[in-house]
Each structure stands twice: as C-alpha cells, then as structure tokens.
Amino acid sequence: MNLSKHAERRVYQESVRLLESSFPRLDSLPRRVLGALLARTVGNAHLFVREDLHERAGNRPDAFLVNANGIFALIITEERVREQTARTVFRYAEERCAGITDQRGRVVPVSAIHRVIVGPGTGAGRTARAAGPHWSLPETDLARLFRREDAHLTRRQVDVVARQAGDLLSGYARLAVEPPEARPETAGLLDAASLAENEVEAAQARPFDSWLTFLHPHQHAIVARDYNGPARISGPAGTGKTVVVLHRLRRLARNSTGPLLFTTFVRNLPTVHAASFRRLAPEVAERVEFLHLHAWLRRFLQSRGRAVRVSTRGINTAFARAWTVHRASLRELEPSIDYWRAEVDRVIKGRGLTTFEEYLHAPRRGRKLRLDARHKELVWELYETYQAKLAERDLHDYNDMIQLGDVELRREPLAQGYAAIAVDEVQDITLTGLRLLRRLAGDGPNRLLLVGDGQQQVYPGGWRLSDAGIPVQGRGEVLRVNYRNRRGVLDFARGLDATNEVDDLDGGPGVVLGQVEAINGGGECRSWSGPAAELPAALLDQIATMPAPLGQTALIVFHHRDLVRCRKLLHEAGIATLPLEDYTGAPDDRLKIGTVHRAKGLEFRAVLVVQFDGGDRPSSAAREESTELRNRQRLVAATRARDFVWWGSVCEPTAGTAG
Structure with missing residues (x-):
C-alpha cells in the first residue's frame, strides 16, 4: 500500500507500541527489526512472532513473514549462528510449513521457504549476502524482503497462506497493524487501489511465477x-x-x-x-x-x-565448400544440403564415430532415409572433406569442442567436481x-x-x-x-499433428501433449493466411490489438531468413524488438523475436507465429522425417504461449513445404 510519509510514521509508531505491549522484554535488535517488519504488514503481509522470543529457548525461528514475495523464516541475532544450529532452526520452519496449500491444491515445498538471518549493521541495500544455505541480511536491508520486482503471489494467495500458517504455527503470535484512517471521501478509492496493487503486480509483471512458492504434489515429490x-x-x-x-x-x-x-x-x-x-x-x-x-x-x-577456434560463419562456409565437391553424388538420393549437414553433425560426429566401419554399423535413430553401404561411403567422403576444409582454416565446430573436452576430462578430471549437474x-x-x-x-x-x-x-x-x-x-x-497453457491454447497445439509416438528418452513409451491434463481454462487462438504482400498489414493489425503487453509477447519463426524479413517489417513500423538470443527474462516493453530454436524452454503470455510456406521440398524419401521435425517445431512454438496465440501462414506462389 502506498502511504504518505506522515502515514508511514504513524504506522511505525503503532508497530512499536504493539511490540512493546506484546513483548515488553525484547532486546534492542529484535525490537528494531520486528518493528520495521510489522510496519510493512500494512496492506498485504503477515508477521508471526515467537511468543517466548525473549527466552530464545529451543531451536525455532524467531519469526515468520508471509508476503507477496513468499514465506520467510527469520533468525534475528547479533551473534554469529553456527551452521548446524541454523540448519536445525530452518528445518523446523520447513516442517511446520509443510501442510500449506493454495486454492488449487498445490503445496509449499521445503525448497520454497526462504531462510534469513538478520543481524545488526548496514548493507548494500539491494542484495542479501549468501552465508551458507541462507541469507545474511543486515537490519537496514529489510526492504529486500519486500521488493516489488520479486512479488509473485496475489493478495488472495498471501491471505490463504497466512490463514494456514496461523493454524500451523502454534506458539507464534500473529501481529498486524491497521492502516491509518483515510478521509471519508477518499477511503473507498484507497481501498480499491490497495486491493488491486498486488494483483496487477502478480498477474502482469510476473504472470508465471507462483511456482516460486507453490508446486503440484507430484512435482514436490520429485523435488524431495x-x-x-x-x-x-x-x-x-x-x-x-x-x-x-x-x-x-x-x-x-x-x-x-x-x-x-x-x-x-x-x-x-x-x-x-x-x-x-x-x-x-x-x-x-x-x-x-x-x-x-x-x-x-x-x-x-x-x-x-587448449585453444579452439569456433566460427559459425566459418563452419557454414567449410560445409558448403565440402558440399560442392560431393553434391553430384548425393543429390539424387536427397537434394537438400541441410539433410546431409544433419547426417554429419548429428549421426557421424554427434555419435562420436571416427571410422567408416563404425558408421557402417551405427544406428541412425530418427533418420527415415535408408542408406546402404554405398550411400554411407559417399556420406563418409563428404564428412572427410568437411573435416579437411575446417583444418585448412584451423577451425573447430561444436562437435569438435565436445570431443576435445571429453579427451581432456579423461586425461585429467576436474580438481573440484560438481555436487550435481542438471541438463x-x-x-x-x-x-x-x-x-x-x-x-x-x-x-x-x-x-x-x-x-x-x-x-x-x-x-x-x-x-x-x-x-x-x-x-x-x-x-x-x-x-x-x-x-502453463490455457485450454484454448493447449487444444490448438494439440491439433498441430505433432502426434508421432515418442519415447521416454530411453526406449520406453512416452507421454505426448494430447495425453496431459489441462487445469487452466480460457485461452484464445486466431489464425490468418494470405500472400506475403498482405502479411505486414495483418501482423501489425494484430499487434495493435494484442490482449497482452508487447513486453510479454514473442514473435516466433522457423528459419533465420524469415526472421530477417519479420525484423525488417517490425523495424519499419517502429516497433521495438528484442532478439530472443539476448532475452534474459528481465521485464521490458519490447516484443521478443526469434526462431523456434531460440524459443525453446521459454514462455510468454502471448505468441505470434509467422510460418512461411515455400522453399526447398525434400525428396519423398526424406519427407516423412522433415514433416515430423517441422510438426514438432510448430508444437514448440505454439506451447510457448500461456493465454493467446496468433498463427500467420504466408502462402508463397512457389510450391514448397511450410516454413
């Protein structure tokens, strides 16, 4: 809640009075810290304080804070806390909060409880210093627990958590101060603004982040x-x-x-x-x-x-020159250079094959075009020429980096290994x-x-x-x-024909999008189709009426050449864009734009997809593989959206496949 300076002073004075009456024997530091925290409970925060805080008996947190930024377990002390003591205190906090759920049945996992040790002194004012598995926060930096940019829970969610915490935290007193009385003629307006403030923050600025505090029980089980x-x-x-x-x-x-x-x-x-x-x-x-x-x-x-020279342009040039040498022998089997580039990158080098004999007997999972021994010999010659072209320029490609790294790790492992690796x-x-x-x-x-x-x-x-x-x-x-996806978006993505059977990454049956449970209602999808000359008007009309801010919207294409066309179109229209390859997740007002390869793993409130029909059509032998791959790419593009998808199909006059 936004308060005037005068109102803030009144709230702080009331907080001090409440603490003195509830905890008359508090030491100076806890009194200052809890007073500052209590003053900030006006609006949308809740504070729970140990009833026996002055005794400091037992290994329990001194206080719990619940606000739009999550749940915080606090130790307030002027002394250094032994790590084992801190672990015991915070384990108690996690166990006591284990039963808290939201309205949708999601649970608060132990990994979502913030561990904070507050001490005397001053700090940088923006960040908390890491001290083992918890924050070490000076009392002057308490505002760090209330930063608006970290808010991710709505007012309703905060109230739901606080209500359950009040039942679970026996031995803790729930303290709160009331906001100063407003003038009668403005009271209603102030209340409405206060109620809306955190809803807007969570629903617009941070629309996907309730996972910071809540997980589905199955997700929580995997975490633990x-x-x-x-x-x-x-x-x-x-x-x-x-x-x-x-x-x-x-x-x-x-x-x-x-x-x-x-x-x-x-x-x-x-x-x-x-x-x-x-x-x-x-x-x-x-x-x-x-x-x-x-x-x-x-x-x-x-x-x-170990010096490595990796240049995407140099790699592309080396393969293009190798292709000119062997194109005549391979194009009747499959004319697309991209197909043979993938065969070298993903099969020969991607599987670490170093001899023709290995390639002759290696599995080619996912590749539909059958190759006999004669064909594989031709591909191997293409690979050897490509390697020679790289060597001429003292270049390595990305597969070479992996091979060199593996050799180096075998020769000498890391001096300090990783405690865990997630891929x-x-x-x-x-x-x-x-x-x-x-x-x-x-x-x-x-x-x-x-x-x-x-x-x-x-x-x-x-x-x-x-x-x-x-x-x-x-x-x-x-x-x-x-x-992530609202039902309308999910149903649209399910209809994109990416229904080929998938495994669980190890040969067992996997689960496809059509088999998942949808829990979010709503969602909207719109489609447009027309010639390239009409794309600018159609795309810009849609951008002008977007149901989400441009800063939370992405435009996705399937080829770099299409990215160049769309970026030029948007630039000429004066629309600010940010390449997906430069996107860090930080909020801004720019439309995000990139290929589906750069959109992997990201999510937005709205997505604009531009699909260009036309280009090189693969031979019938490779068409099934190409179609499956493109359908999977379409599914990835559509499922980046939470609320809204606009799908634009540009129909070129020349015959060809999508994209």
Whole structure:
C-alpha cells in the first residue's frame, strides 16, 4: 500500500507500541527489526512472532513473514549462528510449513521457504549476502524482503497462506497493524487501489511465477526425492519440468558443498533460468553455474590451455565448400544440403564415430532415409572433406569442442567436481554431449538429472540414454499435468499433428501433449493466411490489438531468413524488438523475436507465429522425417504461449513445404 510519509510514521509508531505491549522484554535488535517488519504488514503481509522470543529457548525461528514475495523464516541475532544450529532452526520452519496449500491444491515445498538471518549493521541495500544455505541480511536491508520486482503471489494467495500458517504455527503470535484512517471521501478509492496493487503486480509483471512458492504434489515429490544414480524427468510442454529442476537445485545446494551446474543445448536459456533461480534461491545463487554446454566447454578448454577456434560463419562456409565437391553424388538420393549437414553433425560426429566401419554399423535413430553401404561411403567422403576444409582454416565446430573436452576430462578430471549437474532440453543434445556430461557428473546419488521431452525435439536424429551408458531404470519420472497453457491454447497445439509416438528418452513409451491434463481454462487462438504482400498489414493489425503487453509477447519463426524479413517489417513500423538470443527474462516493453530454436524452454503470455510456406521440398524419401521435425517445431512454438496465440501462414506462389 502506498502511504504518505506522515502515514508511514504513524504506522511505525503503532508497530512499536504493539511490540512493546506484546513483548515488553525484547532486546534492542529484535525490537528494531520486528518493528520495521510489522510496519510493512500494512496492506498485504503477515508477521508471526515467537511468543517466548525473549527466552530464545529451543531451536525455532524467531519469526515468520508471509508476503507477496513468499514465506520467510527469520533468525534475528547479533551473534554469529553456527551452521548446524541454523540448519536445525530452518528445518523446523520447513516442517511446520509443510501442510500449506493454495486454492488449487498445490503445496509449499521445503525448497520454497526462504531462510534469513538478520543481524545488526548496514548493507548494500539491494542484495542479501549468501552465508551458507541462507541469507545474511543486515537490519537496514529489510526492504529486500519486500521488493516489488520479486512479488509473485496475489493478495488472495498471501491471505490463504497466512490463514494456514496461523493454524500451523502454534506458539507464534500473529501481529498486524491497521492502516491509518483515510478521509471519508477518499477511503473507498484507497481501498480499491490497495486491493488491486498486488494483483496487477502478480498477474502482469510476473504472470508465471507462483511456482516460486507453490508446486503440484507430484512435482514436490520429485523435488524431495533422492536418487541413487542418474535420473530422468520427461513430460510434454508446459508440465513444469524446469520448475522441478530449479527447486531440486536449491534443495541440493542447501544440503551439499561444492558447485552445481545447470546446462542445456539452448544458448540463451541458461541466462533466463539463472534469473529465475536468483529469485527462488538468492542465498545459494552463487553456488549454481548456468551455462549452455558449448560455453562451458569453451571455458573449460581455455582453462586447460587448449585453444579452439569456433566460427559459425566459418563452419557454414567449410560445409558448403565440402558440399560442392560431393553434391553430384548425393543429390539424387536427397537434394537438400541441410539433410546431409544433419547426417554429419548429428549421426557421424554427434555419435562420436571416427571410422567408416563404425558408421557402417551405427544406428541412425530418427533418420527415415535408408542408406546402404554405398550411400554411407559417399556420406563418409563428404564428412572427410568437411573435416579437411575446417583444418585448412584451423577451425573447430561444436562437435569438435565436445570431443576435445571429453579427451581432456579423461586425461585429467576436474580438481573440484560438481555436487550435481542438471541438463535441460536434453533431447536436443548429441550423444557425445551426453557421454561427456555423464563423465563430468561422475557416480553417486543425485549427481546427474536429465530433463526433456521427445515431442519437443527440434533437431534431426536421436538416441537412447542407454546408448550413452546412462542407466535410469527405476529413476524415471513423467509429468502429466500442463500448468502453463490455457485450454484454448493447449487444444490448438494439440491439433498441430505433432502426434508421432515418442519415447521416454530411453526406449520406453512416452507421454505426448494430447495425453496431459489441462487445469487452466480460457485461452484464445486466431489464425490468418494470405500472400506475403498482405502479411505486414495483418501482423501489425494484430499487434495493435494484442490482449497482452508487447513486453510479454514473442514473435516466433522457423528459419533465420524469415526472421530477417519479420525484423525488417517490425523495424519499419517502429516497433521495438528484442532478439530472443539476448532475452534474459528481465521485464521490458519490447516484443521478443526469434526462431523456434531460440524459443525453446521459454514462455510468454502471448505468441505470434509467422510460418512461411515455400522453399526447398525434400525428396519423398526424406519427407516423412522433415514433416515430423517441422510438426514438432510448430508444437514448440505454439506451447510457448500461456493465454493467446496468433498463427500467420504466408502462402508463397512457389510450391514448397511450410516454413
């Protein structure tokens, strides 16, 4: 609630009086801290204080705070708290709050309870200092617990939590101060604004973040589970796989020493999830590294003095030149350079094949075009020429980085290993990448967690976890409830024909989007189809009437060339955009724009999809594979939206496939 300076002074004075009457024997620091916290309960916060606080008997938190930023368990002390004592106190807090649920039956997991130790002194004013598995917060930085940018619960959710906390926290007094009386002619307006304030904050600025405090019971069970070896989480789009990963990372960081790693094949995704993790777990945020796989490899190889030269343009040029040498021998079988590029990247190099004999007998999971020994010999010659073209320019490609990193790890493991590694969007990582991550994680409980969905695979080819020597029998979890997409959006995505059978990443039957449970009603989808000349008017008309702010909207295409066309169109219309590859999750007013490959793992209130029909049509032999891949990409694009999808199909005069 917004108060005048005069009203703030009156509220603080009332807080001090209430504390003195309820706790007359409080020491100076608890009195100052609780007074400041109590003054902030006006509006939408609740404070619970130990009734025997002056005695400090037993290992219990001194207070609990519930507000729009979550649930905080507080120790208030001028002395250094022993780590074992802090763990005991906060374990008590987590156990006492274990029964709290929201209106939808989601639970508050132990990983959602913020652990805070408040001491005397001053601080930086913006961040809390990590001190073990909890915050160490000086009393002058209490505003950190109320930052508006961290709000993610609505007024109703806060009240629901506080009501249950009052029943569960026996031995704690619930304290609150009333807002100053407003003038009669403005009282109604002030109350209405106060009631709406946190609803607007949660529903617009942070529309997806109630997961910071609440999880579905099945999600919570996975977060709390211990695995005695590598584990796998699978499930269709929107089922909360990454949410589970972040909560597990917080739990593991609190109960282990050493660094943890979150990695993925998607370049821009770690930055977004790192920001989410900082909000979920600021006390251990520095313990967890968020890096996409190739960034980690580049850093690792540099630390070992192994120089690598990786240039996307140089790699593309090297393959294009190799293709000109072998095009005549392969184009009758399949004319698309992209098909053979994927064969080299995802099968030969992606599976770590080093001899023609290995390639001759290797499985080609996910590839529909049959190749006999003669065809494979031609492909192998293309691969060797490509390698020679890279060597001429002293270049490496991304598969080479993995191979070099694996060799270096075998030669000398890390001096300090990771306590745990979580791999998101694992279905798009190559087999060699999986083997490297397995080696990096090592053996032991909870060391390696693999998360993905075969139906969202946006690159050709495939594998099974057993191919990488990763046993997950008895340690596989499947999520089946969609929490992201409203029913209208989910039904639209289900109709995109991406219904091919998928496995659970290890050969067993998987769950597709059509089989998930939908829990969010509403949602809207609109479609448009027309020639390219009419796209600007149609797209800009839709943007002008969007049901969501542009800052919470993404425009997604399927090829880089289409991205160039759409970016030019938007620039000419004066619409501010932010490339998805530069998106960090921070709120702004710009329309996000990128290919489906950069949209993986992200979510927005609204999504605009522009699909260009036309381009190279694959031969009939490869058409089935191409169609399946594109349908999976369409599903990924549609399921990025929570509330609204606009699907624009541009029909080119030339014949060709979508996209």
